[in-house]
Amino acid sequence: MIRLSRPFVLPLLALALVACRDEAPRAPAAATPTPQGEVPLAEPPREPVELADVVETDPRYIVGITYPPEVNRYPGLAAELKAYSDAAREDLMEAVAGLEADATAGTLYDLALEYKVIADTPEIFAVAADGSSFTGGAHGAPLIARFVWLPQQDRLLTADALVRDPEAWRAIARYVREQLHAALSQRVDADDLDPAERERVVRSAGRMIDEGATPEADSFSEFEPVTGTDGRLVALRFVFPPYQVGPYSDGVQTVEVPAAVLLPHVDETYRPLFSEASAPQ
Known part of the structure; x- marks a missing residue:
C-alpha cells in the first residue's frame, strides 16, 4: 500500500489546483548469490529514465510529482523512483475509474508526491519520498518511501541486505x-x-x-x-x-x-x- 508522512501541498500541485479549482512495489536490486552459491540471471537492463516533474489535471483528479534533478545522475535510482511513482499513479487511476460519471463534479481525487535528496556522498546517495493519495475518506492515504543508493555498487541498499x-x-x-x-x-x-x-x-x-x-x-x-x-x-x-x-x-x-x-x-x-x-x- 502507499503511505504518507504529513499533509502538504507541493508547489507544482498548488499551481495546478488554482488552474482547475479553489509496506509501491520496488524492482529487485542487483542479483546476489543464492544460498547454494549460484548467481541468478540478471534482469534485462531497463530503458534509460530521465525524470521530470509532473503536473496532470482532469475534472476528476490531479497529479503533482516533483523530482530533484540530481537523481538523474544515477539512472538505476531514477528507474526505481519512476517505478514507485507509476505504481502510486496506477492506484489512483484505478480509483478514478470507479467513480460514477454523475458524481465527478463533487469529487476530486489527487496524488501529491515529493522526492528530496537527504544524503549525497561518494558512497551514499539517499532520497526521501513523501506524499499522499486522496481517493475519498477523511484524509489521504500515506505515501512514504526511502531510497538509499550506493553509487559505487550501482544498487539500492535494502534492510534485508x-x-x-x-x-x-x-x-x-x-x-x-x-x-x-x-x-x-x-x-x-x-x-x-x-x-x-x-x-x-x-x-x-x-x-x-x-x-x-x-x-x-x-x-x-x-x-x-x-x-x-x-x-x-x-x-x-x-x-x-x-x-x-x-x-x-x-x-x-x-x-x-x-x-x-x-x-x-x-x-x-x-x-x-x-x-x-x-x-x-
Whole structure:
C-alpha cells in the first residue's frame, strides 16, 4: 500500500489546483548469490529514465510529482523512483475509474508526491519520498518511501541486505521498540490524561508499536542514513509511516539507531560504509 508522512501541498500541485479549482512495489536490486552459491540471471537492463516533474489535471483528479534533478545522475535510482511513482499513479487511476460519471463534479481525487535528496556522498546517495493519495475518506492515504543508493555498487541498499541474519533483527527491534515506547509515554504525559484514559491509550498504542516493529527486515524497510563529518554512517534513522507503530494522528515516527547497536549485525559487505569512530569498543 502507499503511505504518507504529513499533509502538504507541493508547489507544482498548488499551481495546478488554482488552474482547475479553489509496506509501491520496488524492482529487485542487483542479483546476489543464492544460498547454494549460484548467481541468478540478471534482469534485462531497463530503458534509460530521465525524470521530470509532473503536473496532470482532469475534472476528476490531479497529479503533482516533483523530482530533484540530481537523481538523474544515477539512472538505476531514477528507474526505481519512476517505478514507485507509476505504481502510486496506477492506484489512483484505478480509483478514478470507479467513480460514477454523475458524481465527478463533487469529487476530486489527487496524488501529491515529493522526492528530496537527504544524503549525497561518494558512497551514499539517499532520497526521501513523501506524499499522499486522496481517493475519498477523511484524509489521504500515506505515501512514504526511502531510497538509499550506493553509487559505487550501482544498487539500492535494502534492510534485508544490510542485516542478513534474521535473528539479528531481534536486537535491533528491541532497541527501536524501547525508544518508541519511551516517546509514547512522553506524548501521553504531555496530554495530562486521567489515569484510566492514560492506561487505555498506552495499552492501545503500545500494542501497535509491538505489532509494527516486529523483528524482521520488512518492519524496517524505510530508513535514512545519518552521516558524520567524514561522510560515513554514524547511525540509521528508521522511518515508520502512520498506522505502522501508532495511530494516524501521531504522524510519521522515527527512531535513530546508532552504529554501535547496528554494526555487530551488519553484513560485512556494508560495514565500510560506517564511520570507524562509531564502531563498538
